[in-house]
Amino acid sequence: MTSTGFATSSDAENAFYAAFSRGDLAAMREIWLDASHTSCVHPMGDRLLGTPAILKSWETILKNTGDVIIELSNLSVHQGPRTAIHTLIENIHVQDETEKVFQFITTNVYEQTSAGWKMILHHASPMPRDISQEKDPRPVVH
Template structure:
């Protein structure tokens, strides 16, 4: 059983993005349900089903450290047992010779389980049309 209980879906989502920023795969997986049917799809990537494949996908993404990522809610739908968050992720990525932000639309689905709210689906895809308004920076990371 996970050691952290998330009392709301917003608590779980905040912890998810903090874990991505820290690059801590254990912390990322702490947010996920232990159910064998969890699903994670990264931008332009395959579908990962189950805790082991989901963990392996995050290990590959975070192998060089955390992501410089922010997430803004576009829409939230919830009821007492399920919450669906559609978010716009802004990720600092390296693009030679300058740095830029990549934008990703993600859907995060949380279910209320016996041990609190847990992530059961993260499905992300490129957010076409957002890249023109991005500021430039001096740090490097890659798209998840």
């Protein structure tokens, strides 16, 4: 891959979610840094290392998902000189017989290269159930 990066980490993030929502694998390829240290963890999935494995997973996902509407919320950005960490909640609307909304807690990391900003990590986990109304919530274990 020899594509140029993006002017800001936010531009890279916007391009990532646009590619995801359109099911555009070619655009998705442009977002990821082609490096062995790239990593991706899809919800309930294994850790994928390296751009080839990551893009193969996105090819499968995009081929089987179709168009989706993705709303982002609770965005927090920590920007360093060469690395940016974005944490957020993905609200993914999928339409079949009925509309379903899936929520994921997500961390995206971007690296500034000589060509611009590129994604180096996407990690999404299912939103935990709402335990605020439970009488005896289970403890959180890490």
